[in-house]
Amino acid sequence: MYKVIIADDEYMIHRSLAKLVESSEHPFHVVGEAEDGAEALILLKEKPDLIITDICMPGLDGLAFIEKAKQVRPDVLFLVISGYGEFEYAQRALRLGVEDFLLKPVSPDKFQQTLTAIYHRLEKQKRKVMDYRQWFLSHEELLVQLADAIWRLDEKAVDDLLHKLVHLYEEEAADEIPFPTLNNILQEKITKELTNRGLPFPEPPIYRGLTTDADEKIKDTSSVLSQCRAYTQILLHAVKSSRNFGSRTHISKAIMYTKENLSDSTLSVQIAADIAGMSVTYFSRLFKEETSTSYVQYLTRLRMEKAKRLLDEQLLSASEICERVGYTDYPHFSKTFKKVYGIAPADYSKLHRSI
Incomplete structure (x- = not known):
């Protein structure tokens, strides 16, 4: 099922379009309707596959809405339906990468033909994404290691793993997987791993700006590496901020474990750091700040x-x-x-x- 959002300031029109979408022979389902661009932006939380929008709407117009929406969901498809027949609007819409531009009043047959074309495009995209994900699955362990290095704030390991990942991407997948897609799946995987480890943030929205116009920014391997580094730096900062906020809790957990396992001859600063979810260097510094002594002296x-x-x-x-x-x-x-x-x-x- 493909999710559709419709944005048009005329109620009867977006209701009519919704009925046309729902009556399509293809699996489209309307998950939201808006009467201006600002309201439509809120509906992006529904994660639509297709957005049908008018150009002339109060406040945030259709073209401005498309620009903003693409920053949030770069893979979504757009169909513009408008009463504006001037060539410049069609040109601007096409430059923004919309699938088609239909003039009001919309012919139901023409609309259904356009939906069919968009359906085939979405199906093709889905097959590509499946191929993309297969490549990422083949390097699952590397992505988990990268997330773990970020969690431990081991910046050297993060950089080494990024070099390895980018090298594999250049060697095996650069011709098939666009860099924005690499970024999106990398973000999804690592964010999930860090969230599972307890990082208290739903997603790093600040990173969206890094993928804007990524195709133009990416020229060679060093450009890809630079963009990936920018992403991991944001995540490292998020982890550091979380640790600074909850360092007392993390250190307390390590202290409790130490007290309960004094008879364990293998007890070490490495084990304590693992319990706290930190690198040894970072743990040792925080531990001394918290207790005024080193972990070894404390043990x-x-x-x-x-x-x-x-x-x-x-x-x-x-x-x-x-x-x-x-x-x-x-x-x-x-x-x-x-x-x-x-x-x-x-x-x-x-x-x-x-x-």
């Missing part, structure tokens, strides 16, 4: 405090306590304990028993 302090409590209870030997607080090497444990408390754990235990 050591917690382990030594727990070791001291267990020694005070006199239920376990020093070597057993060594394992309980995540050390696999007793001499290392003993040396660390002595450095913190000025006495070896075994001597501390003996001293405590003698008191």
Whole structure:
């Protein structure tokens, strides 16, 4: 089913057009009707495949509406129906990439013929998109890695993965997949991945401006890479903003995990950073800002405090306590304990028993 929006300031006309659309032999369905361009822009949330619009409407006219709508939904098709017969309007409409330009009063037969032509165009587009998506599916792992690098704020990894993706695009798909389509599917996939990881934004609307007139901007591989970088920089900024807003929560999650897993000898700053959903470098900086100490120093302090409590209870030997607080090497444990408390754990235990 293909979704259709109709914009015309004359109620009876857009109602008549809606009936013609619904009576088509092809699977078209009217999902919204508007009486001016501004109202029609709101209806873009319905994600139409075809927009039928008049030119002369109050406020935002049809041609201005088309220009704005294409920035939001570059793949949507347009059919202009107007009482204006002047050549300049038809020229401007065609320059904007509309499918056809029909004059009022519209012949029902001519309208249905035009809908049939548009239907075949939409079907062709759909087949192309299926082919495009197959290419992206074949590189699914790379896209997931890119989203993960953005989530971890690992800018070097992001750049390396972008280089790899653009190289594959140039080698395998540039002749078949237009750059705006590459951008749209890249945006859809990575936005979904980041949203699933908890990034609190529905979509990056600021990025739409980057794809405007992309065909004219893209001249070579470096241009493609530059455009993709601009997109990922927006996403990196969104992640950073989210982290700055919720850094206390992310760090608290890592601290809670650390406290609950002190006996795990594999516990490390890498694991803590993964729990917080950050790169090690970014996590370490935020952790120190939050606790005024490094993660390693914090972990050591917690382990030594727990070791001291267990020694005070006199239920376990020093070597057993060594394992309980995540050390696999007793001499290392003993040396660390002595450095913190000025006495070896075994001597501390003996001293405590003698008191």
